Amino acid sequence: MRKVLGAALLAAALVPTMAAAQGLNPGFDINAATRAYLDLLQGPARAKSDAYFEGGYWLILWNAVVAVLVYGALLASGVSARLRDLAARRVKRTWLVPGLYGVLFSLVTFLLFLPWSIYTGFVREAQYDLMSQTFGAWLVDQLKLLGVSLVVNALLFTAIYAVIRRFPCRWWAVGTAVVIGFLTLGLLLGPVFIEPMFNRYTEMPAGPLRDRIVAMAAAHDIPAEHIYVSDASRQTKRISANVAGLGPTIRIALNDNLLNRTSPDEVAAVMGHEMGHYVLNHIWWLLFWFGLGVLIVFAVIAALAPRLIARHPRWGVRDVADPAGAPLLLAIASVLGALATPYISSVTRWEESQADRFGLDAARAPDGFASVAIRLSEYRKLEPGPVEELLFFDHPSGRTRVRMAMQWKKDNVPGATMVRPTLAR
Template structure:
């Protein structure tokens, strides 16, 4: 046994092992993967363009001003008007965005063989999402416009805290109340793999006594898992694609990665990081929106930012700012993902499982981008980097046995 380990350590070349894994994706499969992911770069741009055009139409044709006027006629309570305004805004915006959504989320997914839904099934999920938006968005809007009215000079600060608070509440309630609206969650069948997943969780002080499997295969071919929730809503979940399309070693590698997010406190760190992002965003909105309204507001029937009718303008500016901040947002997430990768390798001790599942993810992620490309467009480490780090981890473990 010792001699075998010594021989393996002496002959194992992590770079050669990495190339061997990368060679399993070639020809038409690699071209398809690259085309899908690279097409997503343009979707970022055109998505922002669509948002700006729809926002312009809502302002230019006076729809936004009419919705605000209708809300004012329905109620004399000024604090309630943004919530009422949100109803036609969400419905009309969703309708205008629908052709774009059908292309990006349904047609394109089928073109690349990633979707398992027919149009009616996809539309049903979209309708559920719309109903949730009709409940949540009025509350968010009501809170934000309240601070815009009451603190004209510092509303950007209070709006940031409001959005962060909603994100935190969403993280708590989503696993229990939102996710089951789209998928059925069932306890994972008893067996060695379930015991190994829970063993990893308990070894890393994750307070979970069950593992849930959800039926994502009714929607997509993608593999996925997560450790979601906060406090009493913490839940370890993996989708049925992960169970059905990967080996036990790959499942353990993925679950080790997901546990890393929880143990390393990425939920809280991301909340802080994205709070800083929203602070910059709202500060720029606070600075730019009044200047644009001073120039064009009379044409749109919008006099001030405190009027809910200004929302399309705020959304248009925000979409452009988010586009420009793409490298920053991706770097925040990619950094956490790289840390979770390292944690998962140590927790699961399945480097080949992690390398193999990284190759499976290349169905919809470009495997070998350039460094600038990865910095700008990747919110996860590239498949090549993930495989290489797994093989380097394996080499270190083999060397430690020498």
């Protein structure tokens, strides 16, 4: 009897192990389930999505080219030097000259970049049916952004050039810390003071969906006293959400496109992903990786800028500590930024993939997650090549995300079956 009982207990203990080895749902076909979702985006819609995203590859190059042309023109024409002279005449304290120069520089470059901004930010978005604004409304938002940049650039130029004067040999290291400090301050203040300038935020109505989001937040110790909905539909057709802010400014927000265009499971999947960024401390990791990139860029600028300034006395730039040389520093940074695209894409894609896995565990809605991946592929190429995804994708591709969701479903949902998905809205 004991031998029989022992054998039974041993068999019972081995069942979970054998099941785990075989997979929870050995009959669930991940490839077929993934393909069912990928086939939702076909024909002209797939071609438009691919064309829009592939065009973005060229924008990386052209953005750098336009920046070099604009900044080069400011240097070669002597306009930058004249802006510095004007700033020097208007303020008595030398340390304030870079700040006023930063204001004048922001105004001039806003006008010079405006035609390109109109094409990339309005015309192209409208061509691909992603724009909800009139040109007038779009321009008002750009003017608001200009107002913010006038204040930020006045402070940033003052701080950076103070560092260059104080640490002429190691300014690139100290300057990196200054940039990270400004970025951290922006993350802290942005949700409260900046974002409401562009959108109206209202409390999400009470109901089962809000309760579901609150429960997900509570399970991971995320403050959820307020859940806001922004009126992003007046600007774009994109769906979005975030857990933004730092410390006392942390808040959960989603846009009205997400609420109006998706199912409750899709909303939960998106919110689980965004909560993943918060729980996994991705803000701090992003600051670290971004800071490393800035450090390298500043080091290259510190090595190249003095030589270029010495070779071009007609620019009227005295040395690196002269704010009139700002266009040169920014031109170098623009080129390096374009070259760093694979680095930037890889860092952000790594974080996004981590948040995807967290979101699947938090929301437990793999089909909702897969549906959202298809909706996001309305403006992101759905099935790129592996090298293409490695170089240019700052999020996992739709195919990668759908397959991850179907793998999670196979591994975590008892009795999982393949659904015939639809995108009803």
